[in-house]
Amino acid sequence: MAVQFGHARFVYNHFLKVRQARNAARGEGLRYHDTTRMLTALKRAPDHKWLQAADTQVLQQRLKDLEHAFVNFFDGRARFRSRRDRQSIRYPQRVKVDVGARCSRLPSLWSRSYYAGAIGQVSEDTVKRYIETQKGK
Known part of the structure; x- marks a missing residue:
């Protein structure tokens, strides 16, 4: 990743x-x-x-x-990205969502859980480097 x-x-x-x-x-x-x-x-x-x-x-x-x-x-002017910036990448295709298992699968990488209720059709998924769970929110 x-x-x-x-x-x-x-x-x-x-x-x-x-x-x-x-x-x-x-x-x-x-x-x-x-x-x-x-x-x-x-x-x-x-x-x-x-x-x-x-x-x-x-x-x-x-x-x-x-x-x-x-x-x-x-x-504002476009600026160079740093390793210290918030890092994210997008996968516009080949994203699979398994509602029963409550996770989304990204191409040949890993799975992450999602905490949303009902979801619609996924057209794009964003992966952030540090995914924080929604505790108490």
């Missing part, structure tokens, strides 16, 4: 630096689709082969987060 968080943070910070350099050099930015193509090339590069161990959808969600940060520019 820590590996997924590290890969997601690396991709966010790497493409933030690329977007800032492109904007400073040419005065134009990159869009989400441009960065996904660059991510594919980056994963194939010999010095970044380790990125292939990460779930592709998690990395793509991080690029969407970066795009969202640039769209909301007036709320």
Whole structure:
């Protein structure tokens, strides 16, 4: 799990630096689709082969987060992510919810319990590094 968080943070910070350099050099930015193509090339590069161990959808969600940060520019500049920040990753597909067992299963990682009553159809699940149980709340 820590590996997924590290890969997601690396991709966010790497493409933030690329977007800032492109904007400073040419005065134009990159869009989400441009960065996904660059991510594919980056994963194939010999010095970044380790990125292939990460779930592709998690990395793509991080690029969407970066795009969202640039769209909301007036709320504040996009900033680099730190290990000390709140860490979360999203899985947009392949999330299974077992209502009887009261848990959700993420792709090849682990299970976590949920404490909600009835749930609807799950379209996306967010995993936070430190999941706190709702004691007394």
